[in-house]
Amino acid sequence: MINNGSKVLLEVKNLKAEVAGVEILKGVNLTVRAGEVHAIMGINGSGKSTFSKVLAGHPDYTVTGGSAMFEGKELFTLEPEERARAGLFLAFQYPVEIPGVSNSALLRLAYNTMQTERGLEELDPLEFDDLIQEKIKVVEMDPSFLGRSVNEGFSGGEKKRNEILQMAVLEPRLAILDETDSGLDIDALRIVANGVNSLLTPDNAVVMVTHYQRLLNYIVPDFVHVMDAGRIVRTGGKELALELEARGYDWLRAAA
Amino acid sequence: MNLTKEQCFEQLLLGKSFKSESWLGPIRDKAGARAQALNFPTARQDDWRLTDLSPLFQYGFHPVDSYASVTLADIDSLLIPGSIRLVFVDGCYASPLSDLKQAGAGVTVSSLLDRYGDAQVEANFAQHALFDQDAFAALNTRFFEDGAFVHVAGGEAAAPIHILNVATKRDTSSAIYPRCLVVMAANSRATIIEDYAGLNDGINFSNAVTEVVLKDDAQLQHVRVQREEKSAFHIGHCSVIAARGSVYTSTALAFGARVSRHDLHVTLRGEGAEATLNGLALIGGRQIADTHTRIDHASPRCVSRQLHKCIADGSAHAIFSGKIMVREGASGTDSAQSSRNLLLSGKAHIDTQPQLEIFNDDVSCKHGATIGQIDADALFFLKSRGLTEERARNLLTHAFAAEIIDKIPVPSLVEALGRTILERMNGDHVGGVSR
Numbered sequence: 123m124i125n126n127g128s129k130v131l132l133e134v135k136n137l138k139a140e141v142a143g144v145e146i147l148k149g150v151n152l153t154v155r156a157g158e159v160h161a162i163m164g165i166n167g168s169g170k171s172t173f174s175k176v177l178a179g180h181p182d183y184t185v186t187g188g189s190a191m192f193e194g195k196e197l198f199t200l201e202p203e204e205r206a207r208a209g210l211f212l213a214f215q216y217p218v219e220i221p222g223v224s225n226s227a228l229l230r231l232a233y234n235t236m237q238t239e240r241g242l243e244e245l246d247p248l249e250f251d252d253l254i255q256e257k258i259k260v261v262e263m264d265p266s267f268l269g270r271s272v273n274e275g276f277s278g279g280e281k282k283r284n285e286i287l288q289m290a291v292l293e294p295r296l297a298i299l300d301e302t303d304s305g306l307d308i309d310a311l312r313i314v315a316n317g318v319n320s321l322l323t324p325d326n327a328v329v330m331v332t333h334y335q336r337l338l339n340y341i342v343p344d345f346v347h348v349m350d351a352g353r354i355v356r357t358g359g360k361e362l363a364l365e366l367e368a369r370g371y372d373w374l375r376a377a378a
Numbered sequence: 379m380n381l382t383k384e385q386c387f388e389q390l391l392l393g394k395s396f397k398s399e400s401w402l403g404p405i406r407d408k409a410g411a412r413a414q415a416l417n418f419p420t421a422r423q424d425d426w427r428l429t430d431l432s433p434l435f436q437y438g439f440h441p442v443d444s445y446a447s448v449t450l451a452d453i454d455s456l457l458i459p460g461s462i463r464l465v466f467v468d469g470c471y472a473s474p475l476s477d478l479k480q481a482g483a484g485v486t487v488s489s490l491l492d493r494y495g496d497a498q499v500e501a502n503f504a505q506h507a508l509f510d511q512d513a514f515a516a517l518n519t520r521f522f523e524d525g526a527f528v529h530v531a532g533g534e535a536a537a538p539i540h541i542l543n544v545a546t547k548r549d550t551s552s553a554i555y556p557r558c559l560v561v562m563a564a565n566s567r568a569t570i571i572e573d574y575a576g577l578n579d580g581i582n583f584s585n586a587v588t589e590v591v592l593k594d595d596a597q598l599q600h601v602r603v604q605r606e607e608k609s610a611f612h613i614g615h616c617s618v619i620a621a622r623g624s625v626y627t628s629t630a631l632a633f634g635a636r637v638s639r640h641d642l643h644v645t646l647r648g649e650g651a652e653a654t655l656n657g658l659a660l661i662g663g664r665q666i667a668d669t670h671t672r673i674d675h676a677s678p679r680c681v682s683r684q685l686h687k688c689i690a691d692g693s694a695h696a697i698f699s700g701k702i703m704v705r706e707g708a709s710g711t712d713s714a715q716s717s718r719n720l721l722l723s724g725k726a727h728i729d730t731q732p733q734l735e736i737f738n739d740d741v742s743c744k745h746g747a748t749i750g751q752i753d754a755d756a757l758f759f760l761k762s763r764g765l766t767e768e769r770a771r772n773l774l775t776h777a778f779a780a781e782i783i784d785k786i787p788v789p790s791l792v793e794a795l796g797r798t799i800l801e802r803m804n805g806d807h808v809g810g811v812s813r
Contacts, residue, residue, distance in 0.1 A: 178762050181754065202761040203770075211762075218759040222777025228763070231773070235764040271777075288763060 123324065124344045128156040131193060131296050131327050132177075138187035138352075139176045146172040148352035149188065154296060157324040161338055161363060162331045164349035165371050170331045171215060173349070174300040178212035179205055193295060207239040209295030213285040213302050220272040225284065228272050229254060229291050236292055253291075260290045261317040279310030286317040297321075299330045303337035315340030335367040348374050381438050387418050389438040390553055393521035399494045405504050409519035416513035428697045428729050429668045433637050434611045439553035439583045442468045442523070446546040448577070450475060453544060456575050458791055461540040462487050468546055468582075469523045469554040480537045485568075487539055490525035490557060498529050498561045506589040507617040512641075514613045518555045518587040525557025528570060530596075535568035538788050542573045545610060548580040556586040562596035562624070569599040569787055574614070576607035576634070588616040592624035594648065599627050599787050605798070606634035608663065615641045622648030622677075629785050631795070632659040632667045639668040646673070646680035655684040657698070658782035660799065662691035662722070672701045675741075679710035687782055688719045689775060690726035699731040702743060709740045717747040720778050722771070776800060 132154040139147040146169045154160055164170045176183045177190065179202035190197040195208055220228070226247075233253075234244040245253065258265060261283040273281050282302055289297050299318070303311055318328060318341050330337060338346070338360060346362040347354045348371070356362065356374050366374075381389070391414060398406055418435070419426035448467050450457075453475065457463070464487060465475035471489035481487045486496075493499050509516035526541045543556045560570060574584055584606065592598055606612050612635040620626045632638050644653045659667040673682045688696035696719070704711045717730040732745040752774050760770035776799055783799075786792050 180758055201767075202758060203764050203766055206762055206764040214759065214762075218753075218756050220756050220759075220774070220777060222780045223773055228760075228773075231765060231769070232763040235769075239764070292763065 123157045125155070125157055125324075128324070130155050132190065134177075134188070134190045136188035137173075137176070137185070137190060139172065139183050139185050141172065141183050145186065146183075146352055147176065150349075150352070150354055152347065152354065154327050154329060156295075156327055158327045158345065159322070159341060159343045160327070160329045160345045160347065161343040162329060162347045162349055162354075163333065163363065163366060166333070168349045169352040170349045171300055174212060174298045174329070174331050177298060178202060178210065206292070207236065211289050211292055211294035211297040213282070213289060213297065213299045215301040215304065217273050217281040217285055219274045219276075221274050223272050224268070225270055225272050226250075226254060226268040229268075229288065232288065233291050257287060257290045260320055261286050262313050263287060278305035279307060282306060282310065282314055283317070286314055290317065290321055293321075295326050297326070297328050299328065301331060301333065303332055303334060311337065312340060335363045338363045350375050380436055383418055383435040386435045386438060389440070390517055392441070393517075393553065394441045394523075396523075401500050402494065402503070406520050409504070409509050409516045412509055413513050413516035413520055416511070416516060418513060425670060425699070428699075429637075429639060430666060430695070431637060434583065437551045437581055437583070439551050441521070442470070442547070442552050442554060445470055448472065448475065448544065448546060452577060453542065456542060456544070456573065458538060458540045458571065458788060460790075461538045461571070462535070463540045463542065464489070464526050466524065466526070466541075466543045466556060468552060469543075469556055471524045482536045484531040484533055485535045486527065486529040486531070488527050490527045490559060493527045496527070496529070499527060499559065502561055502589060502591055503559055504589075506591065506619050507587045507615055512615065514585050515587050515615050518557060518585050518615075521553070522555040522557040522587070525559065528558075528560045528568070529563070530561075530566035530568045531563045532566050534566070538569040538571055540571045540573060542575070543584065543586070545576040545580065545582040545584060545606065546578065547582050548578050551581045551583065554582055554584045556584060558586070558588040560588070560590045560598070562590075562592045562598050564593040565595045566593075567597045569601070571601040571603065571788065571791065573603045573605070574612060574634075575605050576610050579607050579609045581609050581611075583611040584613070586612070586614040588614070590616065590618040590626070592618070592620045592626055592651075594621045595623040596621070597625040600629070601786050601788070601791070602628065602630040602640070603795070604630075604632045604634055604638055604640065606638070608634060608636060608665065610635045612638040614639065616643070618642070618644040618653070620644065620646050620648065620651040620653060623650045624648065625652045627654045627656075629656040629782065630658070630669070631783065632669065633661070633798070635665065635667070637666045640670070642669070642671045644671075644673045644682075645676055646682065647676045649677050650679050651677065652681040653683075655682070655686070656782050656785045657684075657686035658689075658779055659687070659696045659698075660689045660779055661694040661696060663694060664692065665694045666697075667694070668697040670699045672703065673713070675702070675704045675708040675711045675713065678708055680708065680712075682713045684715040685782065686717050687778065688728050688730070689722065689779060690720075690728050691722035693723070693725040693727075695727045695729075697729045699733065701733040701735065702745070704736040704738050704741050704743065706737045708738050711738065711741040711743065713741070713743045715745040719747070719749040720775065721749060721751050722775065772800065
């Protein structure tokens, strides 16, 4: 939902970043306001996943220039956990398996961390169970997944649903979904998309990073950005995604 | 105190004399003579090459000459609800703290001293934990005061049997000699928890010996928890003899002591016997924890499984040496061993030595070892969910340890140990910020 009067959540200016000495982002500009849904598209290697990891604070990436203000804070001065507590969320492209840590224990620990940050009471395991039983409906997850180790033995679709469950529990102001649609069959895609849609409010925003237009049929973006060679080379409405689907990326690369 | 190694050993040899049963007296004498001849192991002995005992040698350890009055409240945090309990204070049986009500028919749980006349005691005592090459076992056999005796004559013990050894001395450094004999009759089943703890930060030396005998088709879940004070020293030896079709499962944890060592020798002496050895050492600061295991496949078609984990923080040193022997004639042996290790600091040190000695074809022996650090991707993931670096590291460390702790078949103990570990990690011992 576009409302130019709504609050700016994220403002990225001329962001440059490198990994292992190789410059990947070469000047990215992006403004995200509350209530908006953005899609960042591009071919493999265009820098779109790097962009999401840099925003979340992945230690392998080094910011070499530019700035990112998130809710009035200079994002790159914050540790990854401080960014999370400030309301930034990254749904991982490849969710990590953590044997020995139960899903419910992690969710409760993360939830209570946020509660403390917001000056609210922590929940004990019983209270949290009531909350989580509601939240798992968002992603139609079987309660048995709560007792299992985080992502261990989960299918690709189950892992992605688990990421969205974490988003539902943490209630971020800005969620970045990194290739959340990859590896999903059509049923899982629908469930994940429904989950994300149900979490959208006028006060939060979503940035989807994706290669395919398919996801955008389910989560309709207000803005579509095309990234190429470390820059955003074109911004348009949802119709831009359809054009990309029909024409591919080459015409834009030539234009850039 | 700053003794030499020789002075320290001389001091240990000044232990008490005991008036013993006619069968036991000669064993004590022989053990004393053997201890004197062997003296402390040296770094030239391969089995002790990596174990730095020098912190131990600085102290003079005295025989226990008086007994502290310990109340149930003092040991409350160590108790396992619903268990059959034997408590030893500084090596001496504490009847008022023990609870044998649930032992039931066919299950003998007792102080060793009270059962010197028992045929099982005489037949098995010092017959399995041999002291001819082991000075510490010899010292124990010479100077032990009392010990635990468990005999399950048949059927299943009604509750877990908790053998709790607490060290209390603070003003004088004491040498304590816990002793344990377990005899599982044919087809019997039991869970035994051997537990070593300290009640204060005294510099005591526990030198423990345990013997376990499983007759045909017996099954034993044997848990060992070494949670001594960080100032203490602990050397423990356990010998297990497993007969035909018996199933022995050990879960041994080492958390405490300045220097600790655990030798576990399992002999599969009967067709189709099975042994599972789970081990965990979780240490930090300047701690040293050494685990030496030996699984001896002495009969055909026996099975052994082993998973040992070391976690070392600070400038701690963890050692694992695991030998699998397959004797001539032990055809159809099936053995797998895995050593997995986690280094939490750049100054910590882990040595792992899998060893196979195979004198037979027709066997399957797999083994592997890994040493790693906290997984960077998992750490970033947890931080991205709002957890601090320290919390995330502790959670991952705890998860690594939990794979072993969760194998303990006593839920209340699993929970209590899980809490202990998290507390320790939040302190300065393991995974904490102060190194």
